[in-house]
Amino acid sequence: MKVRRLGFGAMRVCGPQIWGWPKDRANALAVLRRAYELGHNFFDTSDAYGPEVNELQIAEALHPYPKDLVIATKGGLLRPSAPRWDRCGRPDHLRRALEASLKRLRVERIDLYQLHAPDPEVPLADTVGALADLQKAGKIRHIGVSNVSVAQLEKARRVASIVSVQNEYNLGNRKFDDVLEVCRKSRIAFLPWYPLGAGAALRPGKVKQVAAKHDATPAQVALAWLLERSPVVLPIPGTASLAHLEENAAAATLRLSSEDLAMLD
Numbered sequence: 001m002k003v004r005r006l007g008f009g010a011m012r013v014c015g016p017q018i019w020g021w022p023k024d025r026a027n028a029l030a031v032l033r034r035a036y037e038l039g040h041n042f043f044d045t046s047d048a049y050g051p052e053v054n055e056l057q058i059a060e061a062l063h064p065y066p067k068d069l070v071i072a073t074k075g076g077l078l079r080p081s082a083p084r085w086d087r088c089g090r091p092d093h094l095r096r097a098l099e100a101s102l103k104r105l106r107v108e109r110i111d112l113y114q115l116h117a118p119d120p121e122v123p124l125a126d127t128v129g130a131l132a133d134l135q136k137a138g139k140i141r142h143i144g145v146s147n148v149s150v151a152q153l154e155k156a157r158r159v160a161s162i163v164s165v166q167n168e169y170n171l172g173n174r175k176f177d178d179v180l181e182v183c184r185k186s187r188i189a190f191l192p193w194y195p196l197g198a199g200a201a202l203r204p205g206k207v208k209q210v211a212a213k214h215d216a217t218p219a220q221v222a223l224a225w226l227l228e229r230s231p232v233v234l235p236i237p238g239t240a241s242l243a244h245l246e247e248n249a250a251a252a253t254l255r256l257s258s259e260d261l262a263m264l265d
């Protein structure tokens with residue numbers, strides 16, 4: 001599957017704390033539709049966002065889907081209440097979760113199904129093995145993992161073909177440089193979540209300085225930096241604001257010089 005390198009993270013169009021529906025439901029649908037119009041054809045979501053709400057929003061906004069739109073969802077987390085994101089990697093749970101996502105997204109196969117996070121209570125090989133079985137059954141096209149270490153990624157790769165990793169990564173947090181390096185070497189897509197550090201990556205003075213030089217915004221610099229970081233990086237910035245959406249999409253055309261990159265290093 002070919003997708004543009006700047007994707008869209010849909011999580012932020014849910015209600016506060018990524019729980020329930022947003023106050024302004026029409027705005028959420030408008031943001032999702034505009035994201036596609038602006039050229040984003042890779043959307044990231046999860047059954048845990050809302051929970052369930054985010055997948056329903058995507059279907060409401062964009063179904064029947066344009067041919068080039070790739071929707072990546074995730075399973076493996078439970079949301080018994082707003083503050084809780086409990087890991088659940090049991091095969092029976094993932095089988096049920098996948099069926100429910102298929103229904104909400106109104107598709108027969110998920111383009112990219114990601115394990116949201118490894119569950120320490122369940123052997124990773126069993127969890128990923130369940131996804132491999134669902135792939136064989138034709139319900140998943142590609143398998144990805146999220147929130148993994150290098151060792152966990154290698155373990156998952158011994159059980160199934162893994163096409164993507166989604167870990168926290170941005171200008172201010174490069175803890176997973178080692179995972180990114182494995183992805184680069186193995187040609188696995190690396191989807192940095194919190195690409196803007198939920199706003200935190202936008203404050204440091206150097207980012208502002210580079211932004212001023214290009215007549216750009218700090219968010220655009222943070223995204224352009226990620227795109228330069230490695231050819232396997234596919235950032236998925238999120239927003240519930242149409243203005244921020246336009247601003248972030250424009251980052252795809254911002255080119256940073258080697259001087260800029262050295263300054264941000």
Ligand SMILES: NC(=O)c1ccc[n+]([C@@H]2O[C@H](COP(=O)([O-])OP(=O)(O)OC[C@H]3O[C@@H](n4cnc5c(N)ncnc54)[C@H](OP(=O)(O)O)[C@@H]3O)[C@@H](O)[C@H]2O)c1
Pocket residue numbers: 008009010011012044045116146147166167192193194195196197198199202219220236237238239240241244245247248
């Ligand atoms: N795998 C995981 O465990 C995991 C965890 C978290 C997120 N994710 C995925 O990653 C995606 C991105 O993560 P994220 O949304 O948490 O982080 P993010 O994209 O780094 O930050 C989004 C936050 O930054 C603000 N923002 C967006 N554009 C901005 C701009 N141009 N200027 C100033 N502020 C801006 C947004 O507020 P406004 O709405 O006001 O613009 C929102 O609060 C999510 O949508 C989700 O799909 C995955």
